[in-house]
Amino acid sequence: MNSPAANRPAFDLIRGHVTASTFAALDMTGSLDRLAERGLSVEEAGSNRFLSEGLFRYLSQRGVLYLEGDRYHLTETGRSLYEDRGYLVWLAGGYSEPLRRFGDLLTGQATYRKEVLRDGKWVAVGSALLGKKDVQPEVVKLMSDLEFSRVADIGCGNAHFLITLHDQLGCSGLGVDISPEAVEEARREIDAAGKSAHIDTVVADGSDISSIQGLEDVDLAVTFFFLHEVYEKGFDALVDYLRQLAARLPAGAHVLTAEVTATPSSTRTDDVFGPEFALVHSVMGQYLLDEDGWRRAFTEAGLTVKAMVRPAMPDGLLVLAQKNA
């Protein structure tokens, strides 16, 4: 006999929502890594013991944790969630408020940017985590043939990529982000890594090329999950932006972009992430471009597209382009 909840997908959604939010909260409070490495006792989860007990009981009921001695550990399912925690932090930490106010945005009772805003810090932290796992390995392969000594990261978030590049290749960096919270987080991370002498950060509108100082000294410009902010103003604006960026870079410099591509509209799709990513960006008045569109944009801007690669991130796309030498 079917259980009472069989064929009632609403309850799956409730479970997913509560699990995603609470699991992300463990990461956002700094206890998830410890939980993954050596397990966590109820006392270590937070000062609210009643709630900590409730959370661990819940996550155990849902197959995410198990108890051994006085410590909770991740089950196999919990380990998978841990691997993909960046996506959960990105959504639950970054976009809870716009999704909670979705109705008001829909009816026009509230406007995005005026009354409702995503949380820049958690968008940056979540993107960094998911990028490290699902984008960076392909990026490293793409960059292995390039020569560069200074990198600009437009829409740098918490500057994790510049920190990694300095660690691995010793190149200096310039991080640009419009979000003061993201740049504050970036400066904290850069200081903690002892790299303040090598990586500069600035709060600036990266969609206005003239506001970015020092692009002439940069031989690699990266934009990871930023260019859709420019595409918001239309395809021609995107081409114009890339053309202006190219004009400021030295001859032979490279541009490396990561984006999530659009999935076909008005058709049912099995894509695991693209439709959700697209809808969340609709909240901000943004839409996504498909693979052909990205190739056309770079080409029309006068850049030579050298590679287009699909990283592990669902619906993700990497574009490597070069300004002619």
Ligand SMILES: C[S@@+](CC[C@H](N)C(=O)[O-])C[C@H]1O[C@@H](n2cnc3c(N)ncnc32)[C@H](O)[C@@H]1O
């Ligand atoms: C999805 S996050 C990606 C962060 C980082 N590139 C990464 O991959 O981890 C997009 C970043 O672009 C920044 N951003 C959005 N609009 C921007 C603008 N006009 N100028 C500069 N940064 C912007 C956001 O604040 C956010 O940190």
